[in-house]
Amino acid sequence: xxxxxxxNKAEATxxxxxxxxxxxxxxxxxxxxxxxxxxxxxxxxxxNEFVDTFFGxxxxxxxxxxxxxxxxNEEEIKKQNPFAMDYLFCPSCxxxxxxxxxxxxxxxxxxxxxxxxxxxYKDSAGNQVLVFDKVSLEITLLFIYxxxxxxxxSRYHGxxxxxxxxxxxxxLNKYLDDSIQKIEQRIQSGIKDFLYLPVINTHFQMxxxxxxxxxxxxxxxxxxxxxxxxxxxxxxxxxxxxxxxKSNEFFYGITDMIIQKEAVNKKGKPFQVVSxxxxxxxxxxxVTFESMASRQMNFIKNAFQEVHKVIFRTNPSPELLSYFVxxxxxxxxxxGERYGREAxxxxxxxxxxxxxxxx
Numbered sequence: 001x002x003x004x005x006x007x008n009k010a011e012a013t014x015x016x017x018x019x020x021x022x023x024x025x026x027x028x029x030x031x032x033x034x035x036x037x038x039x040x041x042x043x044x045x046x047x048n049e050f051v052d053t054f055f056g057x058x059x060x061x062x063x064x065x066x067x068x069x070x071x072x073n074e075e076e077i078k079k080q081n082p083f084a085m086d087y088l089f090c091p092s093c094x095x096x097x098x099x100x101x102x103x104x105x106x107x108x109x110x111x112x113x114x115x116x117x118x119x120x121y122k123d124s125a126g127n128q129v130l131v132f133d134k135v136s137l138e139i140t141l142l143f144i145y146x147x148x149x150x151x152x153x154s155r156y157h158g159x160x161x162x163x164x165x166x167x168x169x170x171x172l173n174k175y176l177d178d179s180i181q182k183i184e185q186r187i188q189s190g191i192k193d194f195l196y197l198p199v200i201n202t203h204f205q206m207x208x209x210x211x212x213x214x215x216x217x218x219x220x221x222x223x224x225x226x227x228x229x230x231x232x233x234x235x236x237x238x239x240x241x242x243x244x245x246k247s248n249e250f251f252y253g254i255t256d257m258i259i260q261k262e263a264v265n266k267k268g269k270p271f272q273v274v275s276x277x278x279x280x281x282x283x284x285x286x287v288t289f290e291s292m293a294s295r296q297m298n299f300i301k302n303a304f305q306e307v308h309k310v311i312f313r314t315n316p317s318p319e320l321l322s323y324f325v326x327x328x329x330x331x332x333x334x335x336g337e338r339y340g341r342e343a344x345x346x347x348x349x350x351x352x353x354x355x356x357x358x359x
Contacts, residue, residue: 002087005153006097006173010090017088019150021101023109024230025083025217083217085154096176097150100143103180107135109233112203112273119270123262128275130203135271138187142175144199144235148226151219159219161226164239171195196267198238200225200260202274204281206232216288222249233273238264252287300328300344307348320355327351 001011089097111117117130149168152161161168175186175194187194219228224243225236234254238244245261254276263274276284304324308316316324328347352358 004090004093005088006093006169006176007090008169008173010092012087012090014089014091014094015086016084017086017094017150018084019154019156020083020147020217020228020230021104022083023101023105024233088150088153092178093176095178097146097172099178099180099183100139100146100176103136103139104143108132108140108201108271108273112233112275115205115275117273123274124259125257127258129263129272130275131270131272133270136184136187137265137267137269137271138175138191138194139180139183140271141195141197141199141265142172142183144201144237145195145197146172147228147230147235148237151228157219159221167195198225198241198244198264198266200234200236200258200263200265200274201272202234202254202258202263202276204232204276204284205278206281207278216285220249220251222247222251224249227251236260252284252291254284257284297325301325303344304348308352311352320351323355324348324351 001013004010004012111132112130115130118133119131121129121131123129145168148161149165149172150156151159152165152168171194174190175183177183177186217230223239224247225238227237227249228235229252234251236251244264245259247255247260249255257276257280258274263272265271301321301324304321305315308314308320324347327350328344331343331347
């Protein structure tokens with residue numbers, strides 16, 4: 001049995017540990033807004049992999065057949081939830097992390113959903129900033145650290161913190177406990193050594209209704225700062241104060257919407273969140289989906305070119321490449337299968353056979 005990745009002492013016997021906080025991503029991954037676990041229905045799309053699907057254990061056969069056009073095979077049934085992993089933590093450490101999630105959910109996120117806080121003000125960009133005087137900055141930082149730490153140790157979508165994984169593990173292990181009161185006591189007794197990393201938290205005012213396109217979950221491989229997007233919130237984590245305001249990362253347009261030096265949370269200041277409007281969310285999602293579609297199309301074209309070179313020992317002509325893309329996107333096939341390996345192989349075979357007049 002593996003050793004717990006947090007305490008490095010006990011056996012990591014805990015199963016189904018959520019890499020990303022479930023309360024923040026549940027509307028993106030759950031069937032028809034269900035709040036229950038095992039109702040995940042997700043599509044994975046990236047620039048370096050085929051489209052893949054995951055169905056939670058409680059998704060109905062009718063829903064599966066609607067998206068896949070068929071029943072799941074044995075390999076798909078055994079597939080692990082991409083948002084959870086077994087044997088990362090021991091039960092004790094899992095419980096400690098859950099206390100951080102409960103704290104942020106109750107004291108910050110629930111208030112963001114109602115657009116209220118202890119105080120508010122307008123920043124230089126005209127955004128409303130919500131200030132939480134009664135929230136512990138240190139506990140909130142530990143919660144944010146735990147997200148990036150979990151993504152790193154699980155290699156979620158290839159994400160890695162490198163040297164900062166060890167530093168965050170050390171900080172979390174030092175201050176976490178099985179109750180918020182005990183965590184506060186640990187922080188107070190070791191406040192001189194507490195790791196204060198510059199962090200920015202933004203929140204989108206979400207539109208009403210069940211439009212699934214408003215939901216988006218991703219972690220980028222940026223380092224200045226590290227960045228994670230979880231439905232209605234984003235977190236940026238810098239490792240150096242001097243980098244704040246100097247990032248060249250676009251973050252789907254979010255960087256241009258906020259003033260980093262004003263938005264950043266600092267030692268001795270109350271925790272604050274920049275509130276972004278529904279119109280700003282629409283702009284971000286437009287850029288996001290256009291970017292995803294562009295990266296995925298580049299991957300599809302590159303995959304076809306590589307296969308073509310192996311078989312015909314030459315690059316495909318622009319006409320053939322265009323014909324392949326058209327064949328792929330117009331195939332009469334279930335939504336969940338259209339850009340998978342089998343669908344791409346079928347489209348490749350079909351268009352090459354016709355283009356080269358192969359019997």
